[in-house]
Every structure is written in structure tokens, then in C-alpha cells.
Amino acid sequence: MNKKLLAGSAIIGVTPQKPMFLHGYPHVERISEGVHDPLYASALIIDNGLTQIGFCAVDVVFISGEITERVRDRVHKETGIAKQNLMISASHTHSGPVTFSDIFYDPVVPKADPEYITYLVDKLVEVYVEAFQKKKESKIAITTADGSGVGGNRRSKTDAVDPEVPMVVLKDITTDKVFALSTIYCMHPTILHEDSKLYSADFPGNTREYIKNKLGEDAILLYHTGPSGNQSPRHFIKSNTFDEAERLGFKLGEQIIKSILELGDFQYQTWIPLSIRQASIMLPKKKFMSVKAAEEKVILVKNKLEQMRRGGAPSTEIRTVECDWFGAEENKQLAEMAAGGKLEQVYQSVLPAEIDIIGIGDKQFVFLPGEMFVEYSLAIKEKSRNKTFIASLANGVLAGYIVTEAAEIEGGYEASNSIFPASVGQILVNHVLALLGK
Numbered sequence: 001m002n003k004k005l006l007a008g009s010a011i012i013g014v015t016p017q018k019p020m021f022l023h024g025y026p027h028v029e030r031i032s033e034g035v036h037d038p039l040y041a042s043a044l045i046i047d048n049g050l051t052q053i054g055f056c057a058v059d060v061v062f063i064s065g066e067i068t069e070r071v072r073d074r075v076h077k078e079t080g081i082a083k084q085n086l087m088i089s090a091s092h093t094h095s096g097p098v099t100f101s102d103i104f105y106d107p108v109v110p111k112a113d114p115e116y117i118t119y120l121v122d123k124l125v126e127v128y129v130e131a132f133q134k135k136k137e138s139k140i141a142i143t144t145a146d147g148s149g150v151g152g153n154r155r156s157k158t159d160a161v162d163p164e165v166p167m168v169v170l171k172d173i174t175t176d177k178v179f180a181l182s183t184i185y186c187m188h189p190t191i192l193h194e195d196s197k198l199y200s201a202d203f204p205g206n207t208r209e210y211i212k213n214k215l216g217e218d219a220i221l222l223y224h225t226g227p228s229g230n231q232s233p234r235h236f237i238k239s240n241t242f243d244e245a246e247r248l249g250f251k252l253g254e255q256i257i258k259s260i261l262e263l264g265d266f267q268y269q270t271w272i273p274l275s276i277r278q279a280s281i282m283l284p285k286k287k288f289m290s291v292k293a294a295e296e297k298v299i300l301v302k303n304k305l306e307q308m309r310r311g312g313a314p315s316t317e318i319r320t321v322e323c324d325w326f327g328a329e330e331n332k333q334l335a336e337m338a339a340g341g342k343l344e345q346v347y348q349s350v351l352p353a354e355i356d357i358i359g360i361g362d363k364q365f366v367f368l369p370g371e372m373f374v375e376y377s378l379a380i381k382e383k384s385r386n387k388t389f390i391a392s393l394a395n396g397v398l399a400g401y402i403v404t405e406a407a408e409i410e411g412g413y414e415a416s417n418s419i420f421p422a423s424v425g426q427i428l429v430n431h432v433l434a435l436l437g438k
Contacts, residue, residue: 003271006047007170008135009180009220012127014058014120015039015199016097021110023061024094025194026326026417029108032097036198036242037205039096041124042222043131044170044180045081046140046360051274052079053358054086054128055182057222059201060120062100063090065354065369065396067117071124078125079132084278087356087367088124089224089394093189095200100397106330137173139268142166142363145259150203150248151187151233153374155320155412161231162186162374162381165252166389168360169260171268178215183256184365184391186226186374191233191248193240200242203233206249207256214257224391227372229401229414234316275359277435280352281428283398285343286421294328294335297411301328320412327416334419346399346419354395355428357435364388366432370398373407373414376425380432388436402428 015038022030039059046053054075072083090099099120101111145165153159163186170180189202201208204223211221237244288294305321337343356367364386370393377390400418408415408422415422 003049005138005140005269005271006135007045007138007140007180008131008133009042009044009170010127010130010134011040011042011220012123012130013038014041014060014123016116017119020097020113020116022095022197022199023098023109024190026106026330027108028194030194030197032199033197034199036200039093039199039201040208041127042220043127044182044220044222045128045131045135046170046274047135048271048274051276052081052085053274053276054081054131055222055224056086056088056124056128057091057182057224058088058124059091059093059205060096060099061090061092061094062393062397063088063395064100065350067099067121067124068395070121071128074125075128078129081132082276084356085276086128087358087394089367089391091189091201091204091223092225092371092393093200093202093204095192095196095198095202107333139171139173139270140272140360141169141263141268142360143169143259143263143267145255147185147187147252147255149236150252151231151236153230154188154232154234155230155407157235159230160375160378162226162377165256166365167256167259169263173270177218178260179218180220180222181211181256181260182222182224184224184226184389185252186228186231186377188228188232189225191237191240191245192242195240200245203245203249203252206246207253210250210253211256214253225393226390227368227374227377227392229371229373229403230407231374234319269361272361273359277357277359279355279431279435281355281431282352283420283424283427285347286419288335288338289331291332291335291339294332298325298328298332301325323413324416327413331416334417343419350397350399353398353428355431355435356395357432362386364436366390367394368392368428368432369394369396370402371400372402372425372428373404375404376402376429379429383433384436386436
């Protein structure tokens, strides 16, 4: 076989065409009032003649298992690419529409609009098929950038972070120009808060703009969010504004471009092995506190928040406790649902959890559902034999956060609104490591 590498990329708008509920901040009714910057879906197909793999990154808060399967089925029929070889991840912008109906324990959040879901599925199929049709002879390099300074651990400035930004870089073999770039960054895109009522991709949209300005209009960025349940720009921002989203998005883009420009010609390969491993696993369910205890927790956290406000505590500390209050309210709702047996519908909609590992050369790219704490990303990377990178919020939803045992004991926002115990994090880590070992 004459070995050569083909790759194609495409980008398409997925911004809703009407006002919709903006999903991401608990107990806040936000209806969009316009568009600040468009929401996009970007796709990349890599074909080494033996295997084809596909990545798709979307500017929405969640990608459900139902959306994933509908897109995979149609793309497979139109391109022949194996369904399990197609990845779809959400950037997790909190300034986009509702895309998953069964997270209904926040009474403010409406069900996903079926019309928009159909529109989104159509667009994801379209962008994948376009990327497939645009395949051309290419060369590939894999490197990393340093994302430090854009954000950190939102619970504490000194707790775990993962600033490493892996990058899969594709060049047209004829023009020697970069035409596609797939990245992963462990950071919540939450510079914009609940007072913003415009559609926006948050800072990843600005990173995309920066890269296009530096590499040319044809350079397409796929931005995947890594495990970042406890990661945010909270302690790194001057304000919750679009100017700040631009500042930090450009800062990340600058680091990415710097690493790309440092790549030597010898680091690009004209052919590379590709592989896929996949597993679906069931996960244990969480045992909730009594409804009475949950009600008492709401009162306790609310009183703490009021005391901090009266005492003039720093805004970042107030925001943390504000979120803890949101979490306590959701925990009460979950406790009521668990007591009444109403949580089963949620579990049925999110389980089993899908684990995917894409091998590109000797590098491994793990795709996991859910908002995992960054400690689990670090644990996988530390124990992997080969260089491994982890994307989250992919190919399905795990309602709530996947927290650490320490966070579960602390009982803050993330632990309060999770429907899974902290042990699930280690279960996922163990399954990933087992797949990596095969």
C-alpha cells in the first residue's frame, strides 16, 4: 500500500435562529436577546487509508447521547466511517441554548427545543460530511501549548490544575499551510455570567478568532473542553465582560500559535497509525441525604452567603459561596426526586457511560462524558504508559459533576448537584487505564 494521509476540515454555524433560554447558570431565567458572536461546530476527518476517525467540537453546553447517535448514524450512512470512530464534544459555553432535556432538577431550565435539536443534528451531519468531502493529502504533527494564566482551580487558587493544551496540527502537503487544529483545554468557558443575554462561545470563540487571524481564514479550530469541573477563569478575570473573554481567549490563542510556529518540518508526518478503543459502562448511583437535611443545608449556606455580603468579602469568595447556595437548592430538589423515585428517568437517559480512546501514532486521546474534576485527568495522564490527553463532555452527558472524595466531603456546589458519588471518578479512571493497556 502506498501510505499517505488524507484529512479534511469544515466549520458551520449552529447559532439558534430565534430567542432561546441560555443554559448554564442555576436558577436564573435568561432568554437570549441577540448574538454577540456566533456559535459554531467544527469537524476534522483523518484518514490513513486503513482507518478513518472524526472529531467534532460544538459551541453548546452539552452533547447528549441521543444527539451523538443520530449524528453518527447519518454520517456513517453518507461517508462509510464507522459510527464508533466519530467523536462529538461540547465546549460547554454557558451562553448557548438548552440541548439536553433530562437534567430537569433545576425547575427554571426548560426542556430542549425539539426544533433546535433537529437543526443542530442536521448541522453536525452537514459539517462532518463537508469535512469528509474536503479530504486532501496532508501531514500531521502533535504538540502542546501552555494554557497557564487563563484560569485555574475555582475552589482554591492553590488546588489542582492542568494547563497543558494538546494540539493536533494538520497541514496541506501542497501549500504547507495549517488548515486544521484540534485542541483540548481543561477550563470552564464561564467568563460571561448570568447578566449576559447574548449568544456567545465565550473565550474559546475569541481563541478561534485569534488563530484565524494569525493562520488565515482557512485555518479551522476544534476546541474541546477537558476535565474542568473545578476549573474556571474566576480568579484570573478583571470583570465578567466580552472584553475579558477576548483578552483571555487571545492569550490562549497566542500560546497556541507560539507552539505551532516552534514545530520543525521534521515533526510533521505524512502517514500515522490510527486506532479506536471503546467501552460502555454502568455507574453506581448516589445515595442522597434526607429532604429535611437538604432543606437545612440550604438555610445554612444562604445564611453564610448573606454574612459574607454584609461583611464585604472579596467578590471571588462571594461567588464561590453563591454557587454553593445554587448547589444546595439543587441538592434539595434531587433529594426530593430521589425520595419519590423520580431520578430513575435521569439515570436511564445518561447511562451507560461511553469511554472512547483515539490513538494517533503513539499519542492517546480519551473522550469522556460528564464534567469531571481535573484531578481525574491528571491521574490518567500520570499512570498512562504513552502520552495521553483527555477531553470531556463528549458523546453523552453525565448529569452533574464527577467530583473528588475531598469535594464530596466538603459538600460545595459541584458535589451538591451531582447524581453520582465521588467513587465514579476512580471507576472511570480505572476503565480508561484498562483500555489504554490493551
